Amino acid sequence: MPARLSILIAEDNAADRMLLSTIISRQGHRSLTASNGLEAVALFEQERPQLVLMDALMPVMDGFEAARRIKQMAGEELVPIIFLTSLTEGEALVRCLEAGGDDFLAKPYNRVILEAKINAMDRLRRLQDTVLQQRDLIAQHNEYLLNEQRVAKAVFDKVAHSGCLAAPNIRYLQSPYALFNGDLLLAAFKPSGGMHVLLGDFTGHGLPAAIGAMPLAEVFYGMTAKGYSLTEILREINAKLKRILPLGVFCCATLLNISFQRRVVEVWNGGLPDGYLLRASGGERVPLVSRHLPLGILDAAAFNDHYEVFPLELGDRIFLLSDGVLEACNQQGELFGEKRLHRVFTANRQPALLFAEIQQALLSFRGELQDDVSLVEVSMVEEGSLSRGPLTFTGSGQHSPLDWSASFEFRGETLRHFNPLPFLLQLLIEVEGLRPQGGAIYSVLAELYSNALEHGVLGLDSSLKCNAEGFAEYYQQRSARLAQLREGYVRFHLQLLSESGGGRLIIRVEDSGSGFDGQAILEQQLRIDRLCGRGLALIRQLSERCTWPVDGQGVSVEFSWLAGA
Amino acid sequence: MAITSLPSPDGQELTIVIQGRFDFGAHQEFRDAYERVNLSPKRYVVDLKGTTYLDSSALGMLLLLRDHAGGDHAQIRLLNCNPDVRKILAISNFEQLFQIT
Numbered sequence: 001m002p003a004r005l006s007i008l009i010a011e012d013n014a015a016d017r018m019l020l021s022t023i024i025s026r027q028g029h030r031s032l033t034a035s036n037g038l039e040a041v042a043l044f045e046q047e048r049p050q051l052v053l054m055d056a057l058m059p060v061m062d063g064f065e066a067a068r069r070i071k072q073m074a075g076e077e078l079v080p081i082i083f084l085t086s087l088t089e090g091e092a093l094v095r096c097l098e099a100g101g102d103d104f105l106a107k108p109y110n111r112v113i114l115e116a117k118i119n120a121m122d123r124l125r126r127l128q129d130t131v132l133q134q135r136d137l138i139a140q141h142n143e144y145l146l147n148e149q150r151v152a153k154a155v156f157d158k159v160a161h162s163g164c165l166a167a168p169n170i171r172y173l174q175s176p177y178a179l180f181n182g183d184l185l186l187a188a189f190k191p192s193g194g195m196h197v198l199l200g201d202f203t204g205h206g207l208p209a210a211i212g213a214m215p216l217a218e219v220f221y222g223m224t225a226k227g228y229s230l231t232e233i234l235r236e237i238n239a240k241l242k243r244i245l246p247l248g249v250f251c252c253a254t255l256l257n258i259s260f261q262r263r264v265v266e267v268w269n270g271g272l273p274d275g276y277l278l279r280a281s282g283g284e285r286v287p288l289v290s291r292h293l294p295l296g297i298l299d300a301a302a303f304n305d306h307y308e309v310f311p312l313e314l315g316d317r318i319f320l321l322s323d324g325v326l327e328a329c330n331q332q333g334e335l336f337g338e339k340r341l342h343r344v345f346t347a348n349r350q351p352a353l354l355f356a357e358i359q360q361a362l363l364s365f366r367g368e369l370q371d372d373v374s375l376v377e378v379s380m381v382e383e384g385s386l387s388r389g390p391l392t393f394t395g396s397g398q399h400s401p402l403d404w405s406a407s408f409e410f411r412g413e414t415l416r417h418f419n420p421l422p423f424l425l426q427l428l429i430e431v432e433g434l435r436p437q438g439g440a441i442y443s444v445l446a447e448l449y450s451n452a453l454e455h456g457v458l459g460l461d462s463s464l465k466c467n468a469e470g471f472a473e474y475y476q477q478r479s480a481r482l483a484q485l486r487e488g489y490v491r492f493h494l495q496l497l498s499e500s501g502g503g504r505l506i507i508r509v510e511d512s513g514s515g516f517d518g519q520a521i522l523e524q525q526l527r528i529d530r531l532c533g534r535g536l537a538l539i540r541q542l543s544e545r546c547t548w549p550v551d552g553q554g555v556s557v558e559f560s561w562l563a564g565a
Numbered sequence: 566m567a568i569t570s571l572p573s574p575d576g577q578e579l580t581i582v583i584q585g586r587f588d589f590g591a592h593q594e595f596r597d598a599y600e601r602v603n604l605s606p607k608r609y610v611v612d613l614k615g616t617t618y619l620d621s622s623a624l625g626m627l628l629l630l631r632d633h634a635g636g637d638h639a640q641i642r643l644l645n646c647n648p649d650v651r652k653i654l655a656i657s658n659f660e661q662l663f664q665i666t
Contacts, residue, residue: 201621203621204589248625252621271658293662327620
């Protein structure tokens, strides 16, 4: 049963008007009547009927003009107009439709046909109504969603930008809504200098892809600031994502640990396309290949944190990209692929233009811009050229301890699995006066520890690192010997003394090795190739005093501070 | 995009055939292919012969199938991967979780 409509009848012939009005009322509709176009327009404006029966030829204003005005007033709403006409030639009927008419009814009127046409027009009218309602609803939902994304992005930007993406040796390109296509780029200075950089790509798109980014960023920044190593951070991120993400959602990622002082980069790639180490001299491109499953898939026991180590020289660049580049698709369904990327690399002359050239290549390949591309490039520079903020501490604000000593001995089993540095650093920066030197202290602790572990406990020969093959060999031996370590120890003796106007920290490190000839090492290091250790020189440079006994058993370093300095 | 599933005569193995793009759009259909069969096969075969493309959502769906099929004990073979598909599986190191032939 059709709804009751209000129907406007515009007809100059009084008898016809009466007849139509009667038919319509009998069908249960309400009728409004006008005797010319002008009256019809006025009545429409006043009463807003849902359907109009319009005579074509009327005095004062004809049906064509009236139809045009009524359609204009109706706007998006469909108010069907059925022309009543004795005109028969095609041209006149076409004029009716052009003026906005939806149908016509020939005189003399047939009651049954009129009823059928009113019903048909009512169906159309309601269809249009539904479409408009749904359109508005979709627009409203979309607006709502965009707003949520804006808020989420603002929150996320605060988290993500606490890092050091603005450092002068980092160049990156990310679409403004990269977060919502699942891409994530993080970079942070380590307490020891150097940086961690992570490029991640979550499965899927939209909010589900963005949701894992937050905990990942928190773990990355929090643990980096506390001095945790690449493998510890990887394990924590993997475990956390595995725990919180639904099955089937995971994060492809490459994590870099760059040490500017030691001039090495550690690379772990799980599921991202090959990155590249672009050599400054010789133009070699060393691929940084995905060797692992993405983060968030394996449980802790099965997770593989094995990373590769590459020596770096000044001006070397590390280039990472997300799969948006390689999987860009043209109209023929071809993928952009690695070959085309390599052509761009080969043609590149000015490093600063590389990103623009990649984008240009994508543009001419696809014919339109690609908006889910993430690129990052980190250069090997002198540590001193990077200005980094002071270490951030989450101190309790209580008075700090000033006169104490402590000794720790880390033995074989522990050395295999545990990194004592964050633990020691947290302990030392409880001392307020030491905080401004936190970075230097951490660097010195790290150097002392790796010297004690690698040369003392594991008995590795650092002269191995004098060329690239030996360099790789060195790190292979390191993991192999560490994995089999049962005995041996590294001892830290920490002593804190109160001095007039400040205080002093003395760190002594001993190991189970056979000692070393410090003077010889220092002299040797001036001569041999720069791939191998600058450890001892660095320690001397960063600490106030650095001494070792003649037998080379144990190194002592000192830091002091003035209160209020 | 069309996904069909075909149990072996003895009901021990279920073959899922994927035509066209294997991406998020296939989510429901792919799940139905192994959830809506009234048998519990021991082995699964995902035939990718007609699969032109596979994205990271598809990798996620494969992990869901793996979980359904018994997690670490699942026996799933991925068959007939074209070079593009094989490349994507290789980058993600999925050969550690699936038998790719």
